[in-house]
Amino acid sequence: MNTKKIFGVNRRLDWESRDDMNKNQIVSNRCYSANEVFPLKGYFSKLGAHRTMLGDTQRTLAFQKAIETIVKPGDVVADLGTGTGILAMFAAKKGAKKVYAVESGPIISLAKKIAAKNNLVSRIEFIRGNSRAISLPQKVDVIVSETIGLAGFEENIVETMADFQKRFGKKTTQFIPRKLELFVALSDYMPAYKLATFWRRKLYGFSFSPLLELSLQNLYSRIVAPKSSIVSRAQKIACFNLGKDQVAETSREVVFKIGGSTRICGFWFWFRLFLTDSIIICSSPFDSTTHWQNCFIPLSQLVNLIRNDIVKVKFKLGSTNKGQTFFSWRTTIARKGNVINSFSQSTRKIIDYITH
Numbered sequence: 538m539n540t541k542k543i544f545g546v547n548r549r550l551d552w553e554s555r556d557d558m559n560k561n562q563i564v565s566n567r568c569y570s571a572n573e574v575f576p577l578k579g580y581f582s583k584l585g586a587h588r589t590m591l592g593d594t595q596r597t598l599a600f601q602k603a604i605e606t607i608v609k610p611g612d613v614v615a616d617l618g619t620g621t622g623i624l625a626m627f628a629a630k631k632g633a634k635k636v637y638a639v640e641s642g643p644i645i646s647l648a649k650k651i652a653a654k655n656n657l658v659s660r661i662e663f664i665r666g667n668s669r670a671i672s673l674p675q676k677v678d679v680i681v682s683e684t685i686g687l688a689g690f691e692e693n694i695v696e697t698m699a700d701f702q703k704r705f706g707k708k709t710t711q712f713i714p715r716k717l718e719l720f721v722a723l724s725d726y727m728p729a730y731k732l733a734t735f736w737r738r739k740l741y742g743f744s745f746s747p748l749l750e751l752s753l754q755n756l757y758s759r760i761v762a763p764k765s766s767i768v769s770r771a772q773k774i775a776c777f778n779l780g781k782d783q784v785a786e787t788s789r790e791v792v793f794k795i796g797g798s799t800r801i802c803g804f805w806f807w808f809r810l811f812l813t814d815s816i817i818i819c820s821s822p823f824d825s826t827t828h829w830q831n832c833f834i835p836l837s838q839l840v841n842l843i844r845n846d847i848v849k850v851k852f853k854l855g856s857t858n859k860g861q862t863f864f865s866w867r868t869t870i871a872r873k874g875n876v877i878n879s880f881s882q883s884t885r886k887i888i889d890y891i892t893h
Contacts, residue, residue, distance in 0.1 A: 581642050587621050593828035601627050603713045603812035608633055608679055617668045617682040622648035624681050629660045636661045639668045673705050681713045687758035688832045689808030693862050695777045695784045702780040712780040716811035719775040721804045726766035730802035732757050733835035753837050754886040762805050762822035762831040769793045774852045788853040795846040804834040837880040847871040861888055
């Protein structure tokens with residue numbers, strides 16, 4: 538059995554094992570921002586969002602360990618999406634002579650006060666703005682960013698780190714994290730599917746089917762996936778060397794051969810994040826639950842499968858002309874060499890809905 542050291546612990550990367558959870562209900566860990574009424578706009582403007590992230594000790598301690606491993610006394614460090622400034626403070630405490638803490642949201646004013654309270658403000662320069670629009674007076678030795686979305690990629694970490702390296706990196710610049718991998722597996726988890734298909738029902742005697750069409754183009758997060766709801770081996774659909782690769786048009790086709798009769802409703806989706814070669818965070822259902830939890834990708838309809846059926850899926854990541862990352866999936870079901878069903882879905886339709 539393959540093992541990999543994930544934040545100092547040898548864990549089995551066994552994505553076929555089964556543990557039973559209640560398959561009739563959604564299990565989700567708490568996100569503290571849900572309790573806060575104000576501000577009305579901006580998830581990361583709510584203090585509860587930062588409490589949720591800081592409360593994820595697996596995430597925070599892994600980043601701390603990686604920073605302590607990579608950052609050397611005298612280094613110049615950039616922290617992109619600094620939030621409360623926790624990673625910038627880790628770097629300053631390790632001995633970085635200068636840390637550029639970049640943040641586009643209003644939390645940056647509080648981050649500066651936090652750094653001052655901890656006697657670190659003299660080595661941390663807080664810069665409000667999008668990292669792609671700012672300038673620095675010098676090159677950096679280390680680029681750190683925890684702009685990891687619930688699906689891993691949707692906060693544009695791939696493009697953000699590549700852009701910053703191009704403008705402010707050196708040949709020797711190191712990245713935390715350094716690699717992002719994305720995985721999928723077939724799912725039969727009906728509670729998650731019901732989230733995506735809520736609008737299929739009539740409400741007060743009226744059809745809301747236009748909303749159903751849009752809801753099936755989305756990804757659904759903050760769900761703890763029962764291991765028994767994974768009905769295939771996991772397949773890697775993308776791998777990005779951060780600071781080097783860009784999303785552009787990234788696509789991969791994967792094939793699942795069905796071993797027995799089953800019904801699928803979508804895919805479980807997770808990421809594996811290499812902070813260093815040996816410090817790894819994984820959001821898979823088979824690893825310790827993080828604040829990211831698990832992500833569900835729905836199919837347009839339920840599919841009943843029998844032994845030797847083939848499920849072929851082409852996944853694609855792309856960017857709009859405004860730099861927003863979208864995710865598409867085209868699914869084809871074949872039986873005895875004949876295509877019996879196919880679906881084409883994309884979060885691009887959600888982006889178009891919001892921007893029009």
